[in-house]
Amino acid sequence: MNEISEIRLRILKAIEHDSRINPAELAIRLGVDETDIVNTISDMEKEGIICGYLTLIDWDKTSEQTVTALIEVKCTPQRGQGFDTIAERIYKYPEVGSVYLISGGFDLMVTMEGKTLKEIASFVTDKLSTQESILSCATHFILRRYKDHGTVFGKKYGDERMQITP
Amino acid sequence: MRDPIAERVRDMKPSGIRKFFDIVSEMKDAISLGVGEPDFDTPWHIRDEGIYSLEKGRTFYTSNSGLMELRTEITKFLRRHYNLSYDPAHETLVTVGGSEAIDIGLRTLLEKGDEVIIPEPSYVSYVPCTIMAGGVPVIVELKAENEFRLQREELERAITPKSRVLILPYPNNPTGAIMERKDLEKLTELIIRHDLIVLTDEIYSALSYKEPHVSIASLPGMKERTILINGFSKAFAMTGWRLGYACGPENIITQMTKIHQYCIMCAPTTSQYAAVEALKHGDSDVEEMRNAYNERRRFLMHEFRRMGLSCFEPYGAFYVFPSIREFGMTSDEFATELLKRKKVAVVPGTAFGNCGEGFLRISYAYSIENLKVALGRLEEFITELRSGS
Numbered sequence: 303m304n305e306i307s308e309i310r311l312r313i314l315k316a317i318e319h320d321s322r323i324n325p326a327e328l329a330i331r332l333g334v335d336e337t338d339i340v341n342t343i344s345d346m347e348k349e350g351i352i353c354g355y356l357t358l359i360d361w362d363k364t365s366e367q368t369v370t371a372l373i374e375v376k377c378t379p380q381r382g383q384g385f386d387t388i389a390e391r392i393y394k395y396p397e398v399g400s401v402y403l404i405s406g407g408f409d410l411m412v413t414m415e416g417k418t419l420k421e422i423a424s425f426v427t428d429k430l431s432t433q434e435s436i437l438s439c440a441t442h443f444i445l446r447r448y449k450d451h452g453t454v455f456g457k458k459y460g461d462e463r464m465q466i467t468p
Numbered sequence: 469m470r471d472p473i474a475e476r477v478r479d480m481k482p483s484g485i486r487k488f489f490d491i492v493s494e495m496k497d498a499i500s501l502g503v504g505e506p507d508f509d510t511p512w513h514i515r516d517e518g519i520y521s522l523e524k525g526r527t528f529y530t531s532n533s534g535l536m537e538l539r540t541e542i543t544k545f546l547r548r549h550y551n552l553s554y555d556p557a558h559e560t561l562v563t564v565g566g567s568e569a570i571d572i573g574l575r576t577l578l579e580k581g582d583e584v585i586i587p588e589p590s591y592v593s594y595v596p597c598t599i600m601a602g603g604v605p606v607i608v609e610l611k612a613e614n615e616f617r618l619q620r621e622e623l624e625r626a627i628t629p630k631s632r633v634l635i636l637p638y639p640n641n642p643t644g645a646i647m648e649r650k651d652l653e654k655l656t657e658l659i660i661r662h663d664l665i666v667l668t669d670e671i672y673s674a675l676s677y678k679e680p681h682v683s684i685a686s687l688p689g690m691k692e693r694t695i696l697i698n699g700f701s702k703a704f705a706m707t708g709w710r711l712g713y714a715c716g717p718e719n720i721i722t723q724m725t726k727i728h729q730y731c732i733m734c735a736p737t738t739s740q741y742a743a744v745e746a747l748k749h750g751d752s753d754v755e756e757m758r759n760a761y762n763e764r765r766r767f768l769m770h771e772f773r774r775m776g777l778s779c780f781e782p783y784g785a786f787y788v789f790p791s792i793r794e795f796g797m798t799s800d801e802f803a804t805e806l807l808k809r810k811k812v813a814v815v816p817g818t819a820f821g822n823c824g825e826g827f828l829r830i831s832y833a834y835s836i837e838n839l840k841v842a843l844g845r846l847e848e849f850i851t852e853l854r855s856g857s
Contacts, residue, residue: 312759330770331763331836465813466489466502468592468641 309334313342314351319452321355360447360455368415370399370444371422375410375430376437385409388435397425408440419443480596484819488803492813499842500813504641506705506786507833508760510742511753514704518742526737532729534562534713535740541747542713550673550683552696558718561725562735566671566699566712571597572727573667573695573714574633578603582632587618588821589789590637591669606631609823612791615780616645620654627662634664636684639672639784642820642829644765646784649682656687665720666694671712672785674703674754677762681784685715692717695724700739702785703754704746709739761786764832764839771843775850786833789817793826795853803828809852810845 306314312332316323325343329336346352361368377388385403392412393401402411412430416422422441430439447455471478485502492498509515533539539556546552554560563569570593574584580602586594587608598605608626610616623634638647659666666684673681685694699712714724728734746753768788772779779790792802799816807813815831817824832839 327767331767333766461507463503463505463507464489465492465498465500466485466815467504468483468485468815468819 309338310342310346310351313339314346317343317352317355358451358453362447367417369417369419369422370413370415370447371426372442372444373412373414373426373430374404374408374440374442375412376408376439377410377433378435378437379409380435388433391433392430395425395429397421476599480599483592485592485815488807488813488815491804491807495807495811498807498811498813499838499845501830501832501834501839501842502813502815503831503833505707505833506702506757507835508705508757510704510706510709511746511750514706514742514746514750514753517745518709518738521738521741526741528737530562530734530737530740532725532734533560534735535737535744538562538740538744538747539713541744542715545747546683546696546698546715550681551686552683552691552715554696554715555718559715559721561714561721561728562740563699563712563714563728564732564735565701565710566669566697567593568728568732569695569697569699569712569714569724570594570667570669571600572724572731573697573720574598574601574603575727576720576724577601577633577665577667577695579632581630583628583630584633584635585623585626585631585664586635587622587637589616589640589642589817589824589827590635590820591641592820594635594637603632604630607821607823609821610643610645612780612789612827615782616640616643616789617647617651618655620658623655623658627658627664631662631664634659634666636666636668638668638670639676639681640787641672641785642787642815642817642824643789643827644782644785644787645789646676646678646681646782647684648679649687652682652684652687656684656690659693660689664693666690667697668694669697671697671699672702673698675758675761675786676784677758677765678783695720700743700746704743704750705757706739706743706746709736709742711735711739711743761832764834764836767836768830768832768839768843771847775843775847777850786831788830788832789827790830791827795850797853799825799827806846806849810849812842812845812849 316328325339326336329339379385380387389401389410392398397414397416399413399415404411414422426439426441430436492500539560542560543554543556546554574597578601582603583606584598584603585606585608587610595605606626608622668684670683683696685691685696695714695716697714700706769781772790777790779788782788799818803814803816815829817827817829
């Protein structure tokens, strides 16, 4: 692990929550030059520290139907490669959103999105369970997303402070 | 019927912010930059500890001085951050906010007619508490050109044979001024020579953006003549929990505890349990909040410079104190017009002392998004003023 400089850390913390932040404004807020911000971000993109910029979407508020599942996968690690090969076989499917190696009762945690329960079910039964090194899958459907990436969905509380206080 | 109100209460001036509070609360879409408390919620782990204490039925009184565990954590915190060493058993008192500590500190120290040196602009309660305690406030009018730091000469001029207490309100509300070590060191000889007791209100100590805050109590010869006041409101965003503390020499704290015991009994128990958690595991929360305030502070200063609004750079608390002298209006007029025309509420500097005339207190205990909208309106307003409309 590289020791991350203070400025890198502060930039990362800022853009982790707001990737659209304006570099000029961020420079003012952090008390550094705008060019330093732009260069540091570009360096971190090249170094693979910043891997992408995403948007958090509440699909429930659109007419688009989506179902998200968490799938616990138990599998046999392969000699010399551990879980890497099987993880790769899984993450190559575009409908798979993320794959994590997990400690504890199972090995891989796979998240995926589909349009319907059926679509996910058929992925699990046809594509996942049939893999040779996969021993079992347990599929959990997400019913409601309360908080994701540090952002609370739904109810927001306004500022209830008194407007003027000494 | 004779007038039932005591003279010293009748003569007490109502708070200067009351008028604005009344106008703002009538307005629907006003944006306020007038709040003197954090916009963050108390960190959840701290709130959770308070809730847990209620679930466990810890709804009793604590000892008058406060939970021993809390006092111990307070002294550890002061040692860790400010290199101060207090005995939790005899030199520490948990109070209902810093406000109570100011009140009972002054009541403990003052004989009738004793003078209390109060630098202004500063928090609204020092003068009334001094008067209620029988003391005589002696105001030192701080200067913008000194970044509102108390100068040795200013202090020296205020000292008379009756001087008893010096109130040291840094980091400062409303100016955001700080006193660095070098500034404090210039005062100590004078304080000792004139045998003053210092009541140092360090409630904003965690919000210092230059060097880490230095407490005057940590300077040589000062601990024995200093009442240190601090609390949880600003550092941990715990204003509503009403919890603060005073540390000082045993003889003073013992006497303060007597008043506290008869007036208050003890600080709220739920708050005390939550505060133990804050001190044990809250340092990183404080740092995160400090970083957020600091970003906003830099942003505001940048915007003021861009608008050509004159403001010294404040390094403490969460206030900026820009000058509006160029517009030829009083602080009150400016704030009232700004509120009426642009629906932005700020507090006139005069709410914190006459020498606040010509200044506004603007709080940055608001999100950047909020500040942007409010500053946009402020800019429109001053552009209109400059073009004479």
